[in-house]
Amino acid sequence: MLRYAIIFFIIAIVAALFGFGGIAAGAAGIAKILFYIFLVVFVVTLVLGLVARK
Template sequence: MLHYAVVFFIIALVAAIFGFGGIAAGAAGIAKVLFFIFVLMALVSFIASLLRKG
């Protein structure tokens, strides 16, 4: 999940350098959503791990 967020972020950077604003904005939006999904899943996994050990 985090890998795809990084890939879309790099696509957004390259698109912004070449002047494709719409594509850059779309790729950045997708990267942001994927990153927050990754963070949410990591937190849920961490909390579940704490509950199982306790």
């Protein structure tokens, strides 16, 4: 999931360089959402791993 967030971030940067503001904003929004989902899944997995170890 983090890979997709990075890919959409790169797409946003390239689109912004070429002047496609709408596409850049959309790709950046998708990248931000995917990054937050990744963070939530990472924290939940980390907590469950620590609880299961004890």
